[in-house]
Amino acid sequence: MATFGDVCMAAAINILSAFAFFVAFAILRLQPFNDRVYFPKWYLKGIRSSPTHSGGYVKKFINLDFRTYLRFLSWMPAALKMPEPELIDHAGFDSVVYIRIYVLGLKIFVPLSVLAFSVLVPVNITGRYLEHHKDLTFSDLDKLSISNIPPGSQRFWAHLVMAYAFTFWVFYILYKEYALITSMRLRFLASQTRRPDQFTVLVRNVPPDPDETVSEHVEHFFSVNHPQQYLTHQVVYNANHLSDLVEKRKRMQNWLDYYENKYIRNPAMRPTTKTGFWGLWGSTVDAINYYTAEIEKKFHEEAVERERIVSDPKAIMPAAFVSFRSRWGAAVCAQTQQSSNPTLWLTNWAPEPRDVYWPNLAIPFVELTIRRLLMAVALFFLTFFFMLPIAFVQSLANLESIEKVFPFLKPIIEMPAIKSFVQGFLPGIALKIFLIILPTILMTMSKAEGFTSLSSLERRSASKYYLFLLVNVFLGSIITGTAFQNLNIFLHESASNVPVTVGVSIPMKATFFITYIMVDGWAGVAAEILRLKPLIIFHLKNTFLVKTERDREQAMDPGSLDFATSEPRIQLYFLLGLVYSVVTPFLLPFIVVFFGLSYLVFRHQIINVYNQEYESGGAFWPAVQRRLIAAMIIAQLLLMGLISTKDAANSTPVLLVLPVLTIWFHFYCKNRFEAAFVRFPLQDAMVKDTLERATEPNFNLRTYLQDAYIHPVFHKEDFSRRLVLDEEENNPLVPTKRSSRMSTPGESKRGSEASSEIEH
Amino acid sequence: MATFGDVCMAAAINILSAFAFFVAFAILRLQPFNDRVYFPKWYLKGIRSSPTHSGGYVKKFINLDFRTYLRFLSWMPAALKMPEPELIDHAGFDSVVYIRIYVLGLKIFVPLSVLAFSVLVPVNITGRYLEHHKDLTFSDLDKLSISNIPPGSQRFWAHLVMAYAFTFWVFYILYKEYALITSMRLRFLASQTRRPDQFTVLVRNVPPDPDETVSEHVEHFFSVNHPQQYLTHQVVYNANHLSDLVEKRKRMQNWLDYYENKYIRNPAMRPTTKTGFWGLWGSTVDAINYYTAEIEKKFHEEAVERERIVSDPKAIMPAAFVSFRSRWGAAVCAQTQQSSNPTLWLTNWAPEPRDVYWPNLAIPFVELTIRRLLMAVALFFLTFFFMLPIAFVQSLANLESIEKVFPFLKPIIEMPAIKSFVQGFLPGIALKIFLIILPTILMTMSKAEGFTSLSSLERRSASKYYLFLLVNVFLGSIITGTAFQNLNIFLHESASNVPVTVGVSIPMKATFFITYIMVDGWAGVAAEILRLKPLIIFHLKNTFLVKTERDREQAMDPGSLDFATSEPRIQLYFLLGLVYSVVTPFLLPFIVVFFGLSYLVFRHQIINVYNQEYESGGAFWPAVQRRLIAAMIIAQLLLMGLISTKDAANSTPVLLVLPVLTIWFHFYCKNRFEAAFVRFPLQDAMVKDTLERATEPNFNLRTYLQDAYIHPVFHKEDFSRRLVLDEEENNPLVPTKRSSRMSTPGESKRGSEASSEIEH
Secondary structure (H helix, E strand, O other): OOOHHHHHHHHHHHHHHHHHHHHHHHHHHOOHHHHHHHOHHHHHHOOOOOOOOOOOOHHHOOOOOHHHHHOOOOHHHHHHHOOHHHHHHHHOHHHHHHHHHHHHHHHHHHHHHHHHHHHHHHHHHOOOHHHHOOOOOOOOHHHHOHHHOOOOOOOHHHHHHHHHHHHHHHHHHHHHHHHHHHHHHHHHHHHOOOOHHHOEEEEEOOOOOOOOOHHHHHHHHHHHHOOOOEEEEEEEEOOHHHHHHHHHHHHHHHHHHHHHHHHHHOOOOOOEEEOOHHHOOOOEEEHHHHHHHHHHHHHHHHHHHHHHHHHOHHHEEEEEEEEEOOHHHHHHHHHOOOOOOOOOOEEEEOOOHHHEOHHHOOOOHHHHHHHHHHHHHHHHHHHHHOHHHHHHHHHHOOHHHHHHHOHHHHHHHOOHHHHHHHHHHHHHHHHHHHHHHHHHHHHHHHHHOOOOEHHHHHHHHHHHHHHHHHHHHHHHHHOOOOHHHHHHHHHOOEOOOHHHHHHHHOHHHHHHHHHHHHHHHHHHHHHHHHOHHHHHHHHHHHHHOOOOHHHHHHHOOOOOOOHHHHHHHHHHHHHHHHHHHHHOHHHHHHHHHHHHHHHHHHHHHHHHOOOOOOOOOOOOHHHHHHHHHHHHHHHHHHHHHHHHOOOOHHHHHHHHHHHHHHHHHHHHHHHHHHHHHHOOOHHHHHHHHHHHHHHOOOOOHHHHHOOOOOOHHHOOOOHHHHHHHHHHHHOOOOOOOHHHOOOOOOOOHHHHHHHHHHOO | OOOHHHHHHHHHHHHHHHHHHHHHHHHHHOOHHHHHHHOHHHHHHOOOOOOOOOOOOHHHOOOOOHHHHHOOOOHHHHHHHOOHHHHHHHHOHHHHHHHHHHHHHHHHHHHHHHHHHHHHHHHHHOOOHHHHOOOOOOOHHHHHOHHHOOOOOOOHHHHHHHHHHHHHHHHHHHHHHHHHHHHHHHHHHHHOOOOHHHHEEEEEOOOOOOOOOHHHHHHHHHHHHOOOOEEEEEEEEOOHHHHHHHHHHHHHHHHHHHHHHHHHHOOOOOOEEEOOHHHOOOOEEEHHHHHHHHHHHHHHHHHHHHHHHHHOHHHEEEEEEEEEOOHHHHHHHHHOOOOOOOOOOEEEEOOOHHHEOHHHOOOOHHHHHHHHHHHHHHHHHHHHHOHHHHHHHHHHOOHHHHHHHOHHHHHHHOOHHHHHHHHHHHHHHHHHHHHHHHHHHHHHHHHHOOOOEHHHHHHHHHHHHHHHHHHHHHHHHHOOOOHHHHHHHHHOOEOOOHHHHHHHHOHHHHHHHHHHHHHHHHHHHHHHHHOHHHHHHHHHHHHHOOOOHHHHHHHOOOOOOOHHHHHHHHHHHHHHHHHHHHHOHHHHHHHHHHHHHHHHHHHHHHHHOOOOOOOOOOOOHHHHHHHHHHHHHHHHHHHHHHHHOOOOHHHHHHHHHHHHHHHHHHHHHHHHHHHHHHOOOHHHHHHHHHHHHHHOOOOOHHHHHHOOOOOHHHOOOOHHHHHHHHHHHHOOOOOOOHHHOOOOOOOOHHHHHHHHHHOO
């Protein structure tokens, strides 16, 4: 049990480290040679170009103007300055909605803190149960918590009333926020300029036809069944192999660049390399000649493969992007069932071109259901049994077995200092590595489930990650034990006992979670702004690969909001806040600080750093709401379990109403708002169509849509650049400098690498 | 524990009583004066008319041809004779799909019985566990069950393998059946002649508009948003009060008929009545004059109310039936979202005109969600706590309190014979009455939930009733105790223990359920064919009310398949069969007999008796499948619980695979087939539209649809009659005699009473 002092100490350490991160950030960001790391967004927008202003050579790399260092927190007000509509234009709707999650946290937890501190803390302190039971181990903190109320006391009514008040407050805020996000989304969709996905539907599971090609079949089917609306379509090629080839060539290009740079700097010696694996084995050859030849070879292979794909009917997948004459036609086709067999001719809104996840477009229906089953089972085992393989690796990774495998290391390992370090370090490393690659594992699982857009993949991974955090971090910390052990306990305990078992441990874990919030939340968020990894990689690339200004642009890694991992983490804080709001209100201010700090940092990041990969129009909000509702229900059940052990059993029925109400609230909101995130109302489509027909009667939609949904490796002209140009011409928010524009600012990761190469 | 002998005895009794019912049926049905009770369907079809064949007066009422009595089971082959396509035309698609549930039962349980008797019964008998443990109480029957296997025996593998075999067999049959029903449904929908609901969409929650009436608003909205497709619409009037008036007048008409008949039979005395409540109090008046005047008054009231509805804008509900130029247009509108607020302009396929449940058409969205919440809570209490009010009533209904309230009954009640009868009878009567009115309560609850068609109301009530049967009959019988006590036990038992607790009791209850199947299943089904209640009511009406041939037609009550109560009962047999298939295979033949007998009886009934109220195109099949899947999962969990107590715990993981597979199978089938029951594919709509446009280019759809969806009380001409005429002219399956056609054969109960009156 930690005392007040311990918590203050931990707080001081974490505040200091957060402060240190901010100071480091303030210094680094002011150095011109870091400019592209900390302001890549502006470079991508073309508003900022490499710092070439007059001044000495040193000044080009280091900021010598000391006055700027004094205002080292000046980014904070700057981050708040940009108004929301402008921010949507600048950073995208998804990003703006994402940072609204932090605002939501503030809206929920600031009033909750105030209320809890003005009502529950006095009630708890004057409970004086712990003072009279000196035999119990407790800390000063516990005096502020529900533990300080004697069993059977009438004071629990205060907690019950507060539980109701908190629930209704959260209902109110959630409802208002959902309504707001929905109307923002509708306004956003309505205000958007013409985009290919507005007119296009993704058709999957096109049935095979003995007499027609896929393309003919699609054309005939839609000309017949959507006669006035069908415009054109684009079949999907299986270009996964070609993508691999392009990928490989790109890596070789990097090596070539590296050796060319080396040669330029030291023209006396032509660099050499070895032809074998990773340049470690094989015969030594002239590096530049070797890679030039290899790249030539790859280009040839690519051309052959490209030829094969276009001519081979087997390379055409039974899927197509079908475009319509109007948004109305596309909305109708996306929302209706086409064929009497509901597993054929599946139609869905097409994702944005840059949001498409191409490899998944051709999975047949039966395979899809089997994949989902397998992934569900896999997720279950991953969540509850992930400790088993890690324990196995840990049992192998001890000093004896290392010495056996690598006998030559023995003298080093046997040194006392190193030995103790390795012994302390080894057991943790397997777990650490697992946790680092976990998001990748989850994303791979989601990909295996066959989702066709990056946005849906991220949403899916996020829900998997949330389950993992809930079971292993939240429950795992409260009832210390592996998830598997806990599962075993729960299976052998009665349904009404599970909340009790978990509930009684909750007050005891408050200090642990307070520390967790400070380390993971406060310091973690402050570290986010430093961008250490991109900083290092940028400077490495800059040193070894960059030849031209254009290369330098490619060396920038603006990154993006990683919804799949960061949203579940926020949800964990919501869960902690809701669970502890009634039990240990002392935890709430820490949550409030987390949300406030995060809001500042991420608002700064989306303005200056992150480059959005795709735009889903805030399609993830229903998932955010769903997980918040789940957190509310968990909090209510645990409170019920906790209070029932306090001889206040008559309060159980009173509390039982809350989860029922919460479930009802969930369905109410779902029915009320969710459709706006899934379907496109015909009325809105019709309004936009009519408007557009009136303003641009002669627009040639067919030409506009022709190449929109071509696989990125086939892009002859860079479509997405054109798209952004269009948008910006219509919304001249900021003066643009096209000269310095990056080639494919808005394309998906998979696509951008391939397509930017095509242009060579 | 019942012995073989006991079960044989019970079987003999029940077979005899079933036989007695059949004999009684054979005799009664051959009497001409019962003809309308046992063959009403043919009267409604107009193929049969009152028996007026030559012969004596007696012959008109009693069949004296004794040869016909000898072939008293001749209806059985006759019932099987009609081929399925013809049966669909004759009895409707719903009825045919309904009796396929019995066929499904046979398809599942006949092979299961064969397999179980050839594998499991020998394995169980040779287990000899019970013989060596004479201390255990057991019966001969238990030797055939899993109880006879010694704990920890390797023989349990036979049961495991069989559990898998049974599961896969059921999967196979369910999948094939779902596929068949789906294709039948699609064929049925495709082969149907033109019907108003194919072109019509029910629009609810029309938002209020300050400047326009509902009708104008609807017209403008759909003309704008479905410009090429919108044809016409019909607003919905709130005619509930008018319906009540018509209803009241109808009852008076009955009394008038009664007194007129009385007067005709005994012209010497003019009948009198009293004006007060139920004719029991008040001043005595001439009955015929009184009712003639009253009916006149009601007619006037009706006319005023009718006037008010048409002129008062408040009588127009914010709902409308919107019709389109083509099936394609209606399909598009029904499947898409119209407005950006998903709770406004809700569009759904319109039910058939006779399937519409008018009173529910105007419930606003928020109210709807609150109603659903309240009904869900109510259903929970009804299911688990229904014993409480009944126990309360029972505590009141004892002899002492009766004597207190009605002291004058004391001498009678005190007589020993009556006293013991009343004492034995009273406690049960409250429960019995509750069980009889339970389906009505559930239907009222479903109505309160706001469903807009009779078919969906029935489906909803069926799922409520199934829950009730599952909890109170199945679980209640196995772990004897009220549902509430059981709920309490379960809440305090561990999740893994619940299947064990229930599972171990299962073998012990086999004989109870065998008896239940015989009494409720065999004898109950045989009683169904006798139609005692309609028989009595028909003869009562015939005696007191009938004046003309037309009245006699109205006195017929053909009834219909009562999906809401009979389908859940069938599901109970499926559940019993699946649960006991591995545990006590001896129960299976009883189930098989039940399904066979029911199939015969209900096929006979739908051919000769039942008159379908509406046609939903087999829309209930997904619900049937869902409940069967639930039964499979319950059976698998209980088997797991049972076997885990037999020291064969290593088998649990093997069995755990089954429910996972079953859930997967459920989702697979749902995705594969369910859409066909909910949505109308555009391709099919387009095919029908094109065909029709080619064959009848000049058909005036507007006139055809004009009055289709007018509230039944406003029907000037009898629309549904016209509909049936249309259909039959196109399908001259049987020679028709229009003369004797009933006025509104196909209308819903609510509608028919009202509309048939309008025609006077």
